[in-house]
Amino acid sequence: MYELVLSAPQALVEPVSEALMNELDALSVSVEDADADTEAEHALFGEPGMPAPRPGWDRSTLKALFPDEAQAQQAATLLLAQDWAEGLGVLSLAAVEEQDWVRLTQSQFAPVEITPSFWIVPSWHEAPPQAQHVMRLDPGLAFGTGTHPTTRMCLGWIANQAPALAAGWDRVLDYGCGSGILAIGAALLGARSVDAVDIDPAAVISTTDNAVANGVTIAAGLPDKASGEYPLVLANILATPLKLLAPLLCGHLAPGAHLVLAGILERQADELKAAYAPWIKLEVLNTDDGWILMGGQRPA
Numbered sequence: 001m002y003e004l005v006l007s008a009p010q011a012l013v014e015p016v017s018e019a020l021m022n023e024l025d026a027l028s029v030s031v032e033d034a035d036a037d038t039e040a041e042h043a044l045f046g047e048p049g050m051p052a053p054r055p056g057w058d059r060s061t062l063k064a065l066f067p068d069e070a071q072a073q074q075a076a077t078l079l080l081a082q083d084w085a086e087g088l089g090v091l092s093l094a095a096v097e098e099q100d101w102v103r104l105t106q107s108q109f110a111p112v113e114i115t116p117s118f119w120i121v122p123s124w125h126e127a128p129p130q131a132q133h134v135m136r137l138d139p140g141l142a143f144g145t146g147t148h149p150t151t152r153m154c155l156g157w158i159a160n161q162a163p164a165l166a167a168g169w170d171r172v173l174d175y176g177c178g179s180g181i182l183a184i185g186a187a188l189l190g191a192r193s194v195d196a197v198d199i200d201p202a203a204v205i206s207t208t209d210n211a212v213a214n215g216v217t218i219a220a221g222l223p224d225k226a227s228g229e230y231p232l233v234l235a236n237i238l239a240t241p242l243k244l245l246a247p248l249l250c251g252h253l254a255p256g257a258h259l260v261l262a263g264i265l266e267r268q269a270d271e272l273k274a275a276y277a278p279w280i281k282l283e284v285l286n287t288d289d290g291w292i293l294m295g296g297q298r299p300a
Contacts, residue, residue, distance in 0.1 A: 001027075002072040005091040006062040006079070007034060012088055013060050016079060024075040026064040034059035061091070069095070109138075112147055118159040118189070120181075123213075133159070133188050136213055137181060149288035150262040154236050155185045157260055157285060157293060165232070165258070166190030173197070173230040173252055175245070176237040180207025180218055186232065187216035195230075196220045229254035236262040243275040250279035256300035260285070264292050 004026075008016055013031055020026040066072040076090050112120040117132040127134045162169075169191040174183035177196035180203075187194050196207045196218050204220045211218035219225065231254050235242060242249075242261055253259055259280060264272055266287065272294055273282045279298070286293040 001096050002066045002069045002093060003096045004064045004066065004072045004076055004093050006064070006076075007089040007091050008060050008062055009087045010058050010060065012085060013062065015084065016062060016088060019079060020062070020064045020075065024064075024078065025071065026066060026075065028065045030063045032061045032063070034061045065096070069093070109147075112152070114152060114155045114185075115159045118155070118185075120155075135181070135184055135188060137179065137184075137210060149291045150236050150264075150293070151181060153286045153288055153291070153293040154182050154234060154260060154262045157295070158182070158185050158189055158234075161258075162189040168231050171195070171228070171230045172232045173226055173234065175223070175226065175233065175235040175249060175252075176241075177207050177220065178203050178236070180210045180220065182234045182236060183207060183218050183220075184211055184214050184216055186234070187211070187218060188214065191232070194218050195226055197223045197225045199223060226252060228252070229257065231257045233257065233259050235260070238263040239265065239268040239272060242272060246275045246279065250276065250298070253280070253298040255298060257298045258295060259298070260293065260295040262291070262293050264294055266290055266292050268292075269294065 006016065017029050017031065020029045064072075064075065066075065072093050076093060079085055079088060080090070109122050111122070111125050111128060114120065116130055119128055119131040119133070120135045120137050121127045121131070122138050123136055166189055169186065170193060172183070172186045172191040172194045174180070174186070174194065174196040177183055177198045180196050183194045183196035194216075197220070198204055198207070199222065201222070204222065207218060207220040211220070230252050233249055233252050235245065235249060237245075242263065249259060261272065261282070269284055269292055276282050276296065280296040282294045282296045284292050285295045
């Protein structure tokens with residue numbers, strides 16, 4: 001396997017990446033900050049679920065893998081010959097050591113502690129001996145694996161409140177379920193019936209598969225699957241859709257029900273409080289790395 005390393009200004013990152021993948025048959029393409037680990041390094045990221053604000057840095061490094069040297073050389077030659085590729089440069093072209101990418105990827109994901117007794121454990125790991133409740137969840141293409149602060153805070157709330165409240169969780173709604181991680185957590189911790197809904201059909205499939213893998217029953221579907229009132233409503237999305245969903249989510253709250261919301265940055269707390277004020281008083285329940293967990297209870 002051979003790696004072609006290119007330098008590119010921001011304007012060329014997207015067209016060069018597309019050419020490498022779609023026309024020059026690269027096995028993979030990655031983009032890095034050419035100024036990483038220097039004083040000129042610049043963070044480039046968006047909120048979870050949202051695209052990055054720009055396709056690359058002012059000075060980006062593109063790394064493309066090819067199955068053999070001839071393909072890598074041809075790709076470099078063709079790219080440099082394009083009249084639109086001014087500013088593109090070749091930094092290196094070299095053989096790279098073959099690796100067991102599956103094993104390498106797996107090594108990056110360890111069990112995640114939600115509470116001392118509740119853990120998320122990839123299928124290739126043994127559960128810690130102290131784990132009384134274990135969710136089996138492998139990293140996939142999308143939707144969350146329990147490592148993000150918003151997910152950990154939601155699951156922590158469920159785990160900590162379950163001893164006192166789970167007896168009343170005859171119905172739970174996970175709105176915007178993604179991988180189904182919150183729905184599965186609620187089911188593992190005592191909820192008798194759980195509805196999980198998402199606008200993405202792929203999320204519905206992911207939730208169903210993960211529920212089966214964990215031996216729990218989840219009714220997963222598109223948003224119209226949610227019906228009636230629930231004693232617990234969970235939503236880990238982002239602040240903007242959560243504000244728009246305020247009347248819908250609050251309409252699903254049974255008297256005395258708890259609403260738990262995540263995907264909210266600390267600076268967005270007052271916006272969410274105002275959006276939900278006509279129906280419920282929200283409070284900040286937890287904070288983690290700039291993110292907050294918010295919740296409230298509908299009057300009985």
